[in-house]
């Protein structure tokens with residue numbers, strides 16, 4: 047299996063690149079943010095809970111997030127591999143993911159981390175807020191909070207994979223196709 051953690055701060059382009067990568071490598075896309083948004087739209091209890099955190103730019107608690115991710119992954123038992131987008135966001139989530147994959151006799155192949163400067167992130171998020179109406183992309187204070195949460199709570203996840211020698215940094219600026227080519231080159235050099 048090819049199991050990729052696509053990592054990076056909010057606005058780094060994880061969703062955009064995931065859509066291209068799943069097509070090329072025939073992977074299943076697991077985006078915890080997308081699953082939370084689908085639950086909000088569907089008016090589920092999980093959606094109501096998640097929204098209370100998302101609107102503040104804070105992380106949804108690990109236990110809820112991990113359980114949701116695992117049940118979503120279990121919906122595609124025949125997958126050739128997964129792209130984890132926006133997950134894991136804490137070291138506890140990363141450990142839980144390792145255990146979950148080990149129980150399926152597989153593991154994370156690599157982490158690809160999109161690197162983008164903070165000023166550029168803020169520009170992209172405000173644009174997305176204007177175009178998509180995503181609630182957490184509209185308010186500059188919430189955007190700042192999400193970037194701060196990323197630095198404080200999520201960046202340690204990078205060290206977790208670095209310690210396993212699974213980390214690759216990818217320049218996340220340039221055209222969508224240029225960034226995609228860098229990601230594919232990193233995958234192909236490892237997998238072939």
Ligand code: AMP
Nearest residue numbers: 078079099100104105106111132133135
């Ligand atoms: P995203 O679409 O990945 O930018 O996520 C939007 C929001 O959903 C985040 O700001 C968090 O509130 C929540 N969220 C998404 N993924 C996770 C996760 N792995 N752990 C905790 N909260 C998450």
